[in-house]
Amino acid sequence: MECRICSGRLRPFADFGRQPVSDAFVAPGDPGPEFFFHLAVGVCADCSMVQLLEEVPREKMFHDGYPYLSSGSAVMREHFAGVAERLLATELTGPDPFVVELGCNDGTMLKTIAEAGVRHLGVEPSGGVGRRAAARGVRVREGFFEAAAAAGILAEDGPADVVYAANTLCHIPYMDSILRGVDTLLRPGGVLVFEDPYLGDIVARASFDQIYDEHFYFFCATSVRAMARRHGFELVDVERLPVHGGEVRYTLARQGARTPGPAVARLLAEEEAARLTEPATLRAFASRVAANRDSLVALLEGLRDEGARVCGYGATAKSATVLNYCGIGPDLVPFICDTTPAKQGRLTPGSHIPVREPGAFADPYPDYALLLAWNHAEEIMAKETAFREAGGTWILYVPEVHLMGA
Ligand code: DWN
Ligand code: SAH
Ligand code: ZN
Numbered sequence: 129m130e131c132r133i134c135s136g137r138l139r140p141f142a143d144f145g146r147q148p149v150s151d152a153f154v155a156p157g158d159p160g161p162e163f164f165f166h167l168a169v170g171v172c173a174d175c176s177m178v179q180l181l182e183e184v185p186r187e188k189m190f191h192d193g194y195p196y197l198s199s200g201s202a203v204m205r206e207h208f209a210g211v212a213e214r215l216l217a218t219e220l221t222g223p224d225p226f227v228v229e230l231g232c233n234d235g236t237m238l239k240t241i242a243e244a245g246v247r248h249l250g251v252e253p254s255g256g257v258g259r260r261a262a263a264r265g266v267r268v269r270e271g272f273f274e275a276a277a278a279a280g281i282l283a284e285d286g287p288a289d290v291v292y293a294a295n296t297l298c299h300i301p302y303m304d305s306i307l308r309g310v311d312t313l314l315r316p317g318g319v320l321v322f323e324d325p326y327l328g329d330i331v332a333r334a335s336f337d338q339i340y341d342e343h344f345y346f347f348c349a350t351s352v353r354a355m356a357r358r359h360g361f362e363l364v365d366v367e368r369l370p371v372h373g374g375e376v377r378y379t380l381a382r383q384g385a386r387t388p389g390p391a392v393a394r395l396l397a398e399e400e401a402a403r404l405t406e407p408a409t410l411r412a413f414a415s416r417v418a419a420n421r422d423s424l425v426a427l428l429e430g431l432r433d434e435g436a437r438v439c440g441y442g443a444t445a446k447s448a449t450v451l452n453y454c455g456i457g458p459d460l461v462p463f464i465c466d467t468t469p470a471k472q473g474r475l476t477p478g479s480h481i482p483v484r485e486p487g488a489f490a491d492p493y494p495d496y497a498l499l500l501a502w503n504h505a506e507e508i509m510a511k512e513t514a515f516r517e518a519g520g521t522w523i524l525y526v527p528e529v530h531l532m533g534a
Contacts, residue, residue: 129170129181132301132344133355136174139407140181142339142414143168148477149188150340150448151195155474162477163188167449169339169346175354176405178327178346180339183301186253186272189342194254195470196445198236198294203507205236207371208294212240219290219319220246228281228288228313230273230306231296235261242266249285251277256470274302278309287315295372298324298345307359311382320361320380327351328404329374333527335502336417336453337446338373347376349395350405356380364388366395373503373526416528421454423529428460428498437494438523440464441508442501443471443483450500450525451479458482461498465489490514496531498523 129138147167154162168181199205220227225246232238232250234257241248242265250266251273252258258268271277281288291310300306310320325338327348338346345351353363364386365379376395403409431438440447443466450456456479463482466472471483489497493515499505499522509522509532516522521533 131172131175131177132179133177133303134172134175136172138170138172138181140168140170141407141410142417144339144449144453147452148448149184150342150445150477151189152477153195153471153474153483154477165341171405171407171410175351177351177355180344183344184341190253192255194257195468197257197468198233200467201504201507203504204371208237209240212237215290215292216244216246222289225289226285227290227292230291230293232261232266232268233257235264235266238266239264249281273309274305275309278312282313288313289315289318291320293322295324297322298347299342301344303355311359316382317385321377323369323375323377325372326374326376328399331404331409331413333373334413334416334420335373335526337449340445340449342445348399348404349392350399352378362388363392366391420525420528424525425454427529428456431496432460436496438496438498439489439494440481440498440500442466443476444500447500448477451476463488464500493518493520496521496523502526
């Protein structure tokens, strides 16, 4: 197996078996059969990039019916408003600035840029969510970003000051084409800013459900710096972010264009001290994950046997890995409630648990709720205080299986 970044040798370290497309929620009349692939992860012996061993064709994941909406979390809406404000104040201050967002989804970030009257473009292959962005006044180009698309955008709009991507670059195996495209599109002093789940947090918290079809790469400063250099870019800034269970925002500039900030060397040193990308560290992570699976399954089977009422909260893409890897079906979790219209009334991929509207949660409250959207725990627990007041108990499985009751 070859590294998708440098063709180096991949060392596999964790295997989650047969998995479905994580956001392919099954509609009642769907003809089937569902698409499955082998979910396993490895680390490159040469450039240290952690990545999936098998790639799911992009059209199977990102299409008109892609259900995920960035605006589904109040914390994320606030986060992206802050991102936009900061880009406006720091990078978009010249005459007639231009920003391109890759994977703009429903326009949660670019909405603020559009309202400020600044030139922008969202590139979004998933037509349904892209139309939601357009309805908010965001300018959208439907399609996958890659080298050819970049040339088209440059011809139409001219060079960009910033290319921004949140939770999107890690979704794209064909990074060579992406970085060539960014190089085409950015003006000489421009920057690529991207934020994605951080390998350091995934390992520290054993948050194995960050691993699913859409998440192809698991970035850290060490591997991103190596990846950037292959394309004439330099990693000039990193910033840890609390969202989605721990992310890092990376800033890349052309080599020599900006002086790297002190945070880069600090994070690189931290990763080295933790031996973050060494096979022994990653194998230890895999062992903790297997132990967590066993205790989660034992807990849910015990609750079923004693007749407790259980439901799931948040039909996340991440939950596909948990549910299918642990073999959790409707016998252990009879339904999951979720605010996303395109998921409701459907079944979770592979595990076939019905997804219901949020009102189903309190009607009546279950005894236990498995928090599949654990990355939004603070936001969800703050709005669902009545659940615990009514005697309900949350089940979390990150960083290990634990209960949060009254
Ligand atoms: O990287 C990705 C991230 C940004 O979003 C994509 N590959 C796909 C998606 O992953 P996810 O589905 O695991 O993301 P979230 O943000 O953890 O999904 C939360 C889910 O929970 C959504 O379906 C909405 C739902 N939800 C809810 O029902 N009530 C969320 C909140 C905050 C709530 O209060
Ligand atoms: N940026 C949003 C959405 C993340 S979900 C957020 O952080 O909440 C990932 C998004 O990337 C999806 O909307 C998907 O359609 C899009 N995507 C996938 N491949 C892409 C590509 N090659 N170019 C642009 N967008 C892409
Ligand atoms: Zn490599």
